[in-house]
Amino acid sequence: MASSLPDSNQRRERAAIAAQACETCRSRKSKCDEQRPKCGLCQRLNVECKYREPQPTKKDKTIVFILDGINRLENKIDIIGRHVTPSLFDQSIISPTNQPSSSTSNIISPSSSDVFPSLRRINSARIPLEVSRGYRNLTTPHKVLLWPAISMEMSAKRVGGLNDLQSILETGTPWILRQELIKHPEILPCDRLLESKPALKMGYSDSAAKVIFPELTTDVMRKYTRCYFSTFNNVFPILDQDNFYANILQVVASQGFGDGDFPSIIAFLVFALGSVAEEGCYGIPIKIHSGIRGGSAERPPGLELFNEARRRLGFVMTQCNVENIQCLLLASIYYEACARHPDFWRCTTNAATALQVLLRCEQIEWNSPRGFAIKRVFWTCNMIENWYHIDLDLPRTGICDHEDTVPLPSDSVMISPEQQHNLMHFSAMISLRRLITRIHSTIFEATNYTAETSDEYGGPPIPVINELVRQLDSWRALLPTALQWSDDDRFAHPNAPNLYLPPASSPLFALTQESLRGESSQSAILYILTAQLRSRYYYARFIIYRPFIFKALHYPDHMSSEDRQLAARCLQSALLWPIAMYPCKDRKRLVPMLFAWTQNFLGMLLILRMITVSECMDSIASQYLDETEIKDTVMLLLSWMKDVKEVDGIADWSWPILQSLYSEVPGINDP
Structure with missing residues (x-):
């Protein structure tokens, strides 16, 4: 078998040479030196030298096939791109002069009083064809606002906010996001922190530059931990409960809290979410008959605990390890519990970006404790990001590209029923x-x-x-x-x-x-x-x-x-x-x-x-x-x-x- 390899290589080489010989050398069955524009034989004979185009090899055909596939994919992407962000109606419908109009009636149709029926019910007559032709059946929830029949009813009722339909029509999702930014123009208050004391003065050993918080007794920390793991962590299983008790809670309880260490940040975030869970179930409503419990609209429960985590996150925010991803996801869950939706999304995308770096740069043993932790944060990131994409058309980071390589979440040890x-x-x-x-x-x-x-x-x-x-x-x-x-x-x-x-x-x-x-x-x-x-x-x-x-x-x-x-x-x-x-x-x-x-x-x-x-x-x-x-x-x-x-x-x-x-x-x- 080994001795046949040189012969095989020589045959392939001769085939390549033969494929590139000129027509004159081919007809005379002589070796062509392939000189351009004329080979040596054609120069001696003073005849025209013609070369045939080389036939593609199997390898070349494979490349062509791949390139054709890429071109087809690009064409599909172009088609999708044209459909994802089109105008809901033809621009000629918005205004007779093709210019945006502030008239609410022109949002639906430029003319015809029959478009807005005086009767309470829309009869069986058709909506004008030019209106419905521009409709795009996108599935984001706010697109229902732009259905012609619904817009007509809103106009007939002279409802407030009808003028905003033009902005929704032109910008879509950015307009929706702008409402959230208007609702919460400022960051969460940062004027509330816990009172701290140096850990060394309290008798703790090996606690240089660390602090403790008299309000955070061991019983309080355990209470918040139980509240978190019985609620939020069951919806988004970011952390392993046994690992948290053994390697985080025990560390901060015995050594105090540091500024740049992940156990301290993760602990504060868990305690903050535990406070939200407790107050969110049994706290005082923010107003009478409200289902939003605990704190207020601008000062949610656990804010002082969350602020202690926020002031430490800056020291580790650029890390691309599992612990930083856990911190970002925990912070995102807290923001969503406060209805800070853009902050929720930003934290999640930051976590997803860091996670993609980790997935691409490290070899992961999926059945190890670290592998189990990565699976948890991956599927949490992926789920949150995709809901935002489905419901708000927000862009994805590309984390979904790893769905086929990351196993579904599981646990390394036996867990309770x-x-x-x-x-x-x-x-x-x-x-x-x-x-x-x-x-x-x-x-x-x-x-x-x-x-x-x-x-x-x-x-x-x-x-x-x-x-x-x-x-x-x-x-x-x-x-x-x-x-x-x-x-x-x-x-x-x-x-x-x-x-x-x-x-x-x-x-x-x-x-x-x-x-x-x-x-x-x-x-x-x-x-x-x-x-x-x-x-x-x-x-x-x-x-x-x-x-x-x-x-x-x-x-x-x-x-x-x-x-x-x-x-x-x-x-x-x-x-x-x-x-x-x-x-x-x-x-x-x-x-x-x-x-x-x-x-x-x-x-x-x-x-x-x-x-x-x-x-x-x-x-x-x-x-x-x-x-x-x-x-x-x-x-x-x-x-x-x-x-x-x-x-x-x-x-x-x-x-x-x-x-x-x-x-x-x-x-x-x-x-």
Whole structure:
């Protein structure tokens, strides 16, 4: 075998030479010296010297194939780019002169008084084709504001904020973010710190340059630690509980707190979140009947503990190790508990960027304690970043590119059944997030944006919808038994009798606090995890069927019987989400991704309002929906928006709009 290699190389070399010989040498079967522009033989014969183009080798063909693939991918990216940030309507629709107009009527149509019907209900006449043609069925929640039928109803009601639709139309997500920046123009107050004393003077050894805090006794630190690990860490499992007790809590309790060491920073962040968890469950509401408990809108619980962490983070902020990533994620969770959404996002993206450096530069043993820690922070970063991308169109750092190389989170040692149950929730949320991403992209790709007639509303084909529903139902059917539920028992306790013993005939979620039994320490996080999982499932189903709501509002004459059923399923999927019910609505500081729920509730309230406006929607609701459930849902969502407007920018902006649209609701104008 070895002796044949030189011969093989010589044959390949001769083949290459032969492939480059001129036509004259080929015809005479003589060796060509390949000189240009004429070889030696052609010079001697004084004839024209012609060379054939060399045929591509197998290696060359592979490169060509790869380049063709890249070109196809670039073309797809270009197409997506043109669809992601288009104008919702043609510019000619905004104003007859193609110039932006401050007239609210021109946002919808330049002319025709028939566009704004004087009747309460929109009749079956079509929305003008030129209006609907510019529509892009993007799935971010605030795009519902720009649906022509909804914009028309807002104009007919002369609601406040209608002038802002032009800004939303032109800028999209940046306008939404601007509302959050306006709501919180300043950083969290930094004037509240703990009183400290040098650790050496208190009798601690090996504690040079370290301090202790008389308020932080061992009992207080342990209390906050228990509160954190029984709540926030079960939603986002950033830290290993045993490792924290052994290597962080024990260190700071025995040696004090330093300025540039990670154990001190992580400990302060855990204590701050523990304080939020305690006050967020049992603290005084920031205003009467509010579900935001503890502290105030600008001074949240645990602020002095968080400030001690903030003043130390600057010393380590550029590190790209697991500990720094943990610090950034813990800080981001605290910011979200305070409804500081841009700060939440910034901390998460910083963590994701550092994590990508770590993943690219280090060899990781995934079954080691360090590997387990990296898996935890990776999937936490990835999930948060993707929710922001789905719900706000914010850019991703690229951390999702590592999904196929980073194993799912697990633990290196045996954990308790309760911890295992919570980890199953986290894994289920990871898989559901992936499916929701696929749903968004599939609906986007299947939507025809070039429909030329009113018969072609451009929505995704029904077979595509059915396939997405099949995948979503398969996801639910394949959940572990302890996480499964049916639509009829979506308010019930999970089927985990070995972990939780629910009171007889007592639901886990209810419309009123009085309908629930006493809350145990175990159920404090159970309802958050369960509500998040079930509500996100109904969110996914709502998104799948939502194109048929658009069709019902804008093409009512072309709604088939099947279209009506699918639109009804969308409305059913929007009713009574557990995350908006008690006890979650009374513990909003503990609700993960608070901004996402608020964004979606605004869109749902606008759609539910159209039941009273559109004849087609009204007939669908009358045929397929429970009127009481619709009313209860509206009351729950209005209550949510009224509450979070104290801390959330988009809720604060949209509240006057909702007050105008739902003016008949009792108490809507109460302070």
